[in-house]
Amino acid sequence: MDFSSEIEKRGVSRRDFVKFCTAMAAALALPSTFASKIAEALEKAQRTPLIWLEFQDCAGDTEALLRATKPTVAEIILDVLSVDYHETIMAPAGHMAEKSKNDTVKNFRGKYIAVVEGSIPVKDGGIYCCIGGKSAVDIIKEVCGSALATIAVGTCATYGGIPAADPNPTGAVGVKGVIPTATVVNIPGCPMNVENLTATVVHFLTFGSLPNLDSLGRPLFAFGERIHDHCGRRAHFDAGQFVRRWGDEGHRNGWCLYEMGCKGPETFHNCPVVKYNEGTSWPVQAGHGCLGCSEPMFWDKMSPFYRRLPNVPGFGVESTADKIGAGLAVATAAGLAIHGIGRAISKKGSKDKESAE
Numbered sequence: 001m002d003f004s005s006e007i008e009k010r011g012v013s014r015r016d017f018v019k020f021c022t023a024m025a026a027a028l029a030l031p032s033t034f035a036s037k038i039a040e041a042l043e044k045a046q047r048t049p050l051i052w053l054e055f056q057d058c059a060g061d062t063e064a065l066l067r068a069t070k071p072t073v074a075e076i077i078l079d080v081l082s083v084d085y086h087e088t089i090m091a092p093a094g095h096m097a098e099k100s101k102n103d104t105v106k107n108f109r110g111k112y113i114a115v116v117e118g119s120i121p122v123k124d125g126g127i128y129c130c131i132g133g134k135s136a137v138d139i140i141k142e143v144c145g146s147a148l149a150t151i152a153v154g155t156c157a158t159y160g161g162i163p164a165a166d167p168n169p170t171g172a173v174g175v176k177g178v179i180p181t182a183t184v185v186n187i188p189g190c191p192m193n194v195e196n197l198t199a200t201v202v203h204f205l206t207f208g209s210l211p212n213l214d215s216l217g218r219p220l221f222a223f224g225e226r227i228h229d230h231c232g233r234r235a236h237f238d239a240g241q242f243v244r245r246w247g248d249e250g251h252r253n254g255w256c257l258y259e260m261g262c263k264g265p266e267t268f269h270n271c272p273v274v275k276y277n278e279g280t281s282w283p284v285q286a287g288h289g290c291l292g293c294s295e296p297m298f299w300d301k302m303s304p305f306y307r308r309l310p311n312v313p314g315f316g317v318e319s320t321a322d323k324i325g326a327g328l329a330v331a332t333a334a335g336l337a338i339h340g341i342g343r344a345i346s347k348k349g350s351k352d353k354e355s356a357e
Helices: 003-009 014-027 032-044 060-066 094-107 136-144 154-159 194-207 234-238 319-323 328-356
Strands: 049-054 082-086 113-117 149-153 184-187
Touching (some): 049 136, 113 154, 149 194, 154 184, 184 194
Parallel strands (some): 049 082, 149 184
């Protein structure tokens, strides 16, 4: 049975499949004409083995995977890939589960994809995370060291995430921290947006290569621009309209959350474009500022989460602010200085005064 017949058997119409391919072309910043090429590649693709590893994590990225829709990842991607090991969803357990992983590593060396979820503890010989009698460090070296490519999903697997936050008692690191020479694609987020994982896999199946990456190993199609660049509240930022208190008039009217600590101007991610929950919404749209979870060490560097960072380059955050219009740019800059940097300085001054007293 061919791929088209198989997915139709699972309830995915040809129309839905074509829509999926078109959406993937858009996600990868490709012309819509590439949808047919993507469809052809998926229909002809050989089932590439996949090993999904979980370490220090909350399983949030797995949950994101299982909730992908229209059609689901299971209906499209996982029918093309052969998921040989995923401890959360696989049927085998114990020694049989480990045998599935070991057989794939042995029989498909250099031909399978490894997906890693969760950080890897390296302190004290890696004893803080062991599976099947092996430490996460040894498993990573064994599995990812022999993989065609490794995709680190979620901020824990990419940079160490919350487990790596100060004081980092287990010595948690991301995948690159264990195997720096391996080919790794980082898809951070807490959790990652499954559309970005799907698009990465589709790119590989379509072109036989991984997508272009930024300096942090993230796909440029998903992390090439800041959240601020496409935020639905951007017009309010440009107009100097900021929420000052939760529930105030500006908050009720959807004004900019920068003053409330939104890290969108300093965070690279496509959240405003792809969104979550079938494209329904995302944190800023729902009224909460971005925490910068796709940036390295966000838990330490981006906090306090409800206070804007005072050391952003320039008076505010981006070069387009000075194009708002005569006078308004100056007013906006002054507003940012008064309510942002000025406030941070005054608070610091107050603390210094208290310390002196």
